[in-house]
Amino acid sequence: MNIQAIRVIYKYEMLRAWETILQSFISPVISTALYFVVFGAAIGSRIQTVDGVPYGVFIVPGLMMLALLTQSIANASFGIFFPKFTGTIYEVMSAPISFIEILLGYVGAAATKSFIIGLIILATAGFFVPLEIAHPLWMLSFLILTCISFSLFGFIIGLWADNFEKLQVIPMLVITPLVFLGGSFYTIDMLSPVWQTVTLFNPVVYLISGFRWSFFEVSDVSVELSMFMVLVFLAGCLITVWWMFKSGYRLKQ
Amino acid sequence: MQPIISISNLSKTYASGHRALKDVSLDIKAGEILALLGPNGAGKTTLISIICGIVNPTSGSVRVSGYDIISDYRKTRSMIGLVPQELTLGAFETVWNTLCFSRGLFGKKPDSAYLEQLLKDLSLWEKKDSELMALSGGMKRRVLIGKALSHQPSVLFLDEPTAGVDVNLRKDMWKIVRHLRETGVTIILTTHYIEEAEEIADRVAVINNGELLLVDNKDTLMHKLGKRQLVIELEKPVTAIPAALSAWKLDLSTDGYFLSYTYDPLKAQTGIAELLQALSKAKLLLRDVNTSQSSLEEIFINLVNTK
Ligand SMILES: Nc1ncnc2c1ncn2[C@@H]1O[C@H](COP(=O)(O)OP(=O)(O)OP(=O)(O)O)[C@@H](O)[C@H]1O
Ligand SMILES: [Mg+2]
Numbered sequence: 305m306n307i308q309a310i311r312v313i314y315k316y317e318m319l320r321a322w323e324t325i326l327q328s329f330i331s332p333v334i335s336t337a338l339y340f341v342v343f344g345a346a347i348g349s350r351i352q353t354v355d356g357v358p359y360g361v362f363i364v365p366g367l368m369m370l371a372l373l374t375q376s377i378a379n380a381s382f383g384i385f386f387p388k389f390t391g392t393i394y395e396v397m398s399a400p401i402s403f404i405e406i407l408l409g410y411v412g413a414a415a416t417k418s419f420i421i422g423l424i425i426l427a428t429a430g431f432f433v434p435l436e437i438a439h440p441l442w443m444l445s446f447l448i449l450t451c452i453s454f455s456l457f458g459f460i461i462g463l464w465a466d467n468f469e470k471l472q473v474i475p476m477l478v479i480t481p482l483v484f485l486g487g488s489f490y491t492i493d494m495l496s497p498v499w500q501t502v503t504l505f506n507p508v509v510y511l512i513s514g515f516r517w518s519f520f521e522v523s524d525v526s527v528e529l530s531m532f533m534v535l536v537f538l539a540g541c542l543i544t545v546w547w548m549f550k551s552g553y554r555l556k557q
Numbered sequence: 558m559q560p561i562i563s564i565s566n567l568s569k570t571y572a573s574g575h576r577a578l579k580d581v582s583l584d585i586k587a588g589e590i591l592a593l594l595g596p597n598g599a600g601k602t603t604l605i606s607i608i609c610g611i612v613n614p615t616s617g618s619v620r621v622s623g624y625d626i627i628s629d630y631r632k633t634r635s636m637i638g639l640v641p642q643e644l645t646l647g648a649f650e651t652v653w654n655t656l657c658f659s660r661g662l663f664g665k666k667p668d669s670a671y672l673e674q675l676l677k678d679l680s681l682w683e684k685k686d687s688e689l690m691a692l693s694g695g696m697k698r699r700v701l702i703g704k705a706l707s708h709q710p711s712v713l714f715l716d717e718p719t720a721g722v723d724v725n726l727r728k729d730m731w732k733i734v735r736h737l738r739e740t741g742v743t744i745i746l747t748t749h750y751i752e753e754a755e756e757i758a759d760r761v762a763v764i765n766n767g768e769l770l771l772v773d774n775k776d777t778l779m780h781k782l783g784k785r786q787l788v789i790e791l792e793k794p795v796t797a798i799p800a801a802l803s804a805w806k807l808d809l810s811t812d813g814y815f816l817s818y819t820y821d822p823l824k825a826q827t828g829i830a831e832l833l834q835a836l837s838k839a840k841l842l843l844r845d846v847n848t849s850q851s852s853l854e855e856i857f858i859n860l861v862n863t864k
Contacts, residue, residue: 306631312661316654323649391645395704398609398639399662400631557571557612 309401313409314416317383321417328379329421332371336425339367340432343489354491355522360433365516366488368425369508372447373454373483375421377475380414380458385471388462388555397556403549407459414455415448422447435519442518442527449534450511456541463548463555482508492524507537559623560584561712561743562608567617569603569767577603579767580617585745587711590738592758592775593747600767601747602642605714609639621712635663638705642716642747644697648690652681652700655689656707663708672707679703679733695726702733713737715746719753731757786849787818787829792842799839805832 321328343363354362387393396406429435437443465471486508492500503509504525514530517523523530549555562585569578577600585591593601606612608619610630619626621633647655656672676682679699684692689700698718705713715734719727734744734757748754754761755775762772794813805828808817820827836843 306664308661308664308666312658315661316650316658319654320649387647390647391641391643392647394611394639394641394645395659395662397611398634398637400634400664401662402631 306399306401306405309399310405310409310412313396313406314413317410317413318416320383321379321413328417329424332375332421333424333428336367336371336428337432339363339370340429347489355520357520357522358433361435362516362520363489364426364429364433364435365519366483366486366512367429368422368447369450369486369512369515370483370488371425372418372422372450373479373508374475376414376418376451376454377458377461377479379417380411380455381462381465381471381475383410383414384459384462385465389468393555403546406549407456407545411452411455411459414458415451418451418455419448422451437519438521439518443515445531446511446515446518446534449538450515453534453538453541456538456545460541460544460548463545482506483512487512487524491522507533510534558587561587561622562745563620564604564608565618565620567604567607567619568615569600569607569612570615577767578607581764581767581769582617583762583769583772585743586760587743588738588741589759590734590744590746590757592754592761593745593764594749594751594754594761595747595764596749599764601764602716603767604764605639605716605745605747609637609714610634631664635708636711638708638710638713640698640701640705640713640715640718642720644694644701646689646697646700649688651686651688652676652692652703653685655700656703659704660707663710665708671709675703675706678736680729695722698722698726698730702730706737710742712743712745715744717747717749719748719750727753784819785822787820787832788847788849789816789818789836789843790814790845790847791816792844795841799841801839802832802835805835 340360340363343359345360347359351359353359384393387396426435461471461474485503486506487503492503492509492513495503510525510530510533513524514527514534517527517530562583564581564583564585567578567581568576570576581600581604593604595601603612607614608621608626610626610633621636624632626633650658653672653676656676657667660667660672673682676685679702681696681699681703684696689697692700702715702718718730718734722730731753734746738744746753746758758775760772761775761778763770791814795809796813798807798809798816802816805818808819809815810817818829818832820829
C-alpha cells in the first residue's frame with residue numbers, strides 16, 4: 305500500500321479546497337440560506353406542517369442532501385477531470401500507485417469536503433429553525449455514505465468527461481432534477497398516484513427518505529430499504545470505477 | 558552486466574489503428590546516457606510512455622532491473638522518473654508543494670533537506686514559493702525535472718528536455734544530466750538535435766516509423782563521422798576496378814564514372830598520394846576529384862530516408 309501517495313493526494317486536494325474556501329464552503333451555505341428564506345419562510349408560512357413536522361424543519365434533510373449531492377459530484381469530478389485536462393495526470397499514471405489508492409486519495413478528499421459542508425449546513429439550519437435529530441447514528445451513516453457514494457459517482461463522471469460541457473451536463477441535467485423530484489421539499493404522498501410510482505425509480509427518493517427518517521422518524525419508504533438502496537448505489541459506483549481502471553478507460557491508450 | 562532496462566519485441570498499435578512501435582528490442586545499460594533520436598512521430602514518446610506505465614503495450618515486454626513493468630509495476634515505477642515532452646504543470650500550486658506532491662506520489666517519505674538541495678541544484682530555490690503559472694517556460698521545464706527527481710529515481714527519462722530552451726539553459730541542462738550520471742542515474746533522453754546527442758550521450762539509438770534502426774556507441778558513430786570520402790570522376794567509364802587498385806578497397810559507381818575511396822583523415826598515411834599515382838600508372842584519366850565528410854546528421858538522414 306502506497307500510504308504516502310494517498311496522503312499527498314488527499315492533502316493537496318484538501319489544500320485546493322482551502323485555497324478556494326469561498327467557493328468550496330461558503331457558497332453552499334449561502335445558497336442553503338437562500339432556500340431557507342424562499343421555501344422555509346415563504347412557503348412554510350402557508351404549509352404549516354408535514355407529517356407533524358413544521359415545514360421549515362421538514363426541508364432541512366432535503367436541503368442538506370441537495371448540497372451534499374451537488375458538492376460531492378462537483379468536487380470529485382473536477383478533482384480528477386482537471387489533471388486530465390491539463391495533462392498533469394501523467395504523473396499519477398506513472399506513479400507506483402494502484403487504483404484503490406487513487407480512489408482513496410481523490411474520493412476520500414471529495415467526500416471529506418462534502419461531509420464538512422453537510423455539517424456546516426446543518427449548523428446553518430440550526431440557526432434558522434430548532435432542530436432535533438432522533439437517530440444521530442443513522443443520520444451520520446446516511447451522511448457519510450452519501451458523501452462517499454456521490455463522490456465516487458462524481459469521480460466516474462470526471463473520468464468519463466472529455467470536455468467541460470460533459471462535466472457540467474450530468475450534474476445539471478440529471479442530478480438537480482432527481483433531487484428536486486426526490487422529495488427534498490415534499491413527501492411522496494403529496495403527489496398523484498402515477499407520479500408516486502414514477503418517483504420510486506428515483507434513487508434520490510430513498511436517500512432523502514432515509515435521511516429524513518433519521519431526523520424526524522417520518523419517511524416515504526422504510527429506513528432499511530433506504531439504506532439498502534444507498535449501499536446498492538455505492539456498490540454500483542465501485543464496480544464501475546473498478547472496471548474503468550481495469551480497462552484503462554479514458555486514461556490509457 | 559544485467560541491463561537496467563530490457564525491451565523485448567515491443568509493439569504498439571493505437572486505437573486509431575496507427576502502428577506507433579514495431580517489434581522494438583533494446584537493452585539499456587545501467588549508468589549510461591542513451592539518446593533516442595528520431596523525427597516527429599517516430600514513436601519516441603510512445604516508447605517512453607509504455608515503460609513509464611502511461612500507455613499500454615500491444616505486445617512484447619519491458620523489464621526494469623529484472624522486474625516486469627506490468628506485473629511488478631510498483632517496483633519498476635518507483636525506480637523511474639519522467640520529464641514529459643509537454644510543459645504539463647498545474648497552475649496554482651507552489652513549486653515546493655508540487656515537489657512534495659510528486660515525492661509522496663512515488664511512495665517516499667517527506668525529506669525537506671533533499672528537496673531543498675534539489676531545488677538549489679536546479680537554481681529554483683528562490684522560486685520555491687512561487688505559483689507555477691508565474692514561472693517562465695524554462696523554469697517550468699526545470700520544475701518538471703525537479704518533480705521527476707523528487708523521489709530519487711535510478712532511471713530518468715527526459716522527453717525532449719531542450720525543446721524550446723535557450724542556449725544557456727540547454728548548457729545548464731546538459732550539466733545537470735552529466736551530474737546525474739555521475740551519481741549513477743541512467744538517463745534516456747529523446748531529442749531532435751544531433752549535436753545534443755553528440756554532446757552528452759554515451760550511446761545513440763535511432764528510431765523512425767516505429768522501428769529501431771540503429772543502436773551504437775556514440776564514439777563508434779563519431780568514428781564514422783570522422784571518415785571522409787574521396788570521389789574520383791573519370792574521363793571514361795570503366796567496367797571494373799583495375800587489379801592494381803585493389804589495395805584501396807574502392808567502390809565503383811554503377812555507371813562506371815565514379816570511384817570512391819573512404820579514409821580516415823586522422824591517420825598519418827591517408828593513402829591518397831599513392832592512390833593518385835596508382836591511378837595514373839593504370840592510365841586512368843581523372844576529370845574531377847572531390848572529398849566529402851559524413852556527419853551524424855547524414856548518417857541519420859540516410860537511415861531515416863532509406864527505410
Ligand atoms: N493517443 C494516440 N492515438 C493515436 N495515435 C497516436 C497517439 N499518440 C501518438 N500517436 C501516433 O503515434 C506516432 C508516434 O507518436 P509519438 O508521440 O510516440 O512520436 P514522437 O517520436 O514522440 O514524436 P515527436 O518528436 O513529435 O514528439 C505518431 O504518428 C502519432 O500520431
Ligand atoms: Mg514525442
